[in-house]
Amino acid sequence: MKKRANFLFIEKQDDVYTVSMTPELQDDIGTVGFVEFVDEDNVKKDDPILNLEASKTVLEAYSPLTGKIVERNDKAVSEPALLNSAKTEENWLIKLSDVDEAEFNQLEDA
């Protein structure tokens, strides 16, 4: 199941929720040149999860859900333009666990 919030996609697979870039966000910010994830693992909804410096804007992205960050797309740190890719396996940002499923279900369908 795929949802959207805070201009990001969230895809649920078992108990892991993968947060990735939406095409609108990609279009708006332009080519990504710098990515920095927050160090904090436990995030609340709307807490910052990463900072992006792109050709058209500098942006802080906010977590669409409360949960625990179990994985970050570290490859994007060394190769930021991956976040401009159309493929989720390249443009994903973080994976969350310990998410309240009801909170996820309430989000807008993608």
Next chain:
Amino acid sequence: MLNQEDRLDYLIRYLLEEKPNGQELAQSELNSMDEKFELFRGLCNVREAKLVSDEFIETQDAFLTEWNHDRKITRLDDLQPVQSQIYLWKGDITTLAVDAIVNAANSRLLGCTQANHDCIDNIIHTRAGVQLRLACDEIMTEQGRMEAAGKAKITDAYNLPSSYVIHTVGPFIDQRGISPIKEQLLASCYSSCLKLADEQGLGTIAFSCIATGEFNFPKKRAAEIAIQTVKEYLSKYKSKLNVIFNVFSEEDQLIYENLLVNE
């Protein structure tokens, strides 16, 4: 005691001597105060955030204090609210003696670096003095990355009549126009500044029209977002902040009047 022209001469000489090719520039004849002031402003605008002597600061502060206060200074008491806690005022934001004025910054947050550029970031930094760039540089060095759009940082206002400057970076609008993301970023600019002002215990904040200058955000839509965000914030958090919408152009004044007064 030095007069304004003596001070300007000193400041220009100091700034030129900092530059590698400064001596050549120093040869050019400047006669009027206006010419001297233009050169001083331009030199400050392009000056990097680096240490400056105490004597420079002292002379600059004396010059700017006199220059900034040699105009009509406006306080909250001089204004009438158009709605509860909300004010509309047309004029130069650098003449406002309120707790905080909001600067439309860019993501480097160091002030406009284009000599004598006619933007609000430039005039705020010029009239505040070179200390403002140094203060911003300190914040940015500590942060270690560029400033994201929609956030807010606060500094002293140095030689300005206001107490503080709150710096926020608006969304940049290109030829494709506005989008929901950019609208939300603009709203975030206003809510982040208000939140920061409340955290600092300020009483009055004056907003310039964020993102509508160099960043091309359509003026009417920007005003709608600004007003809506401010009203929602004040009521949601029961904030006691007084909010001044500062407009500079006739066009912006009409837009805000229509939205605030004639609604």
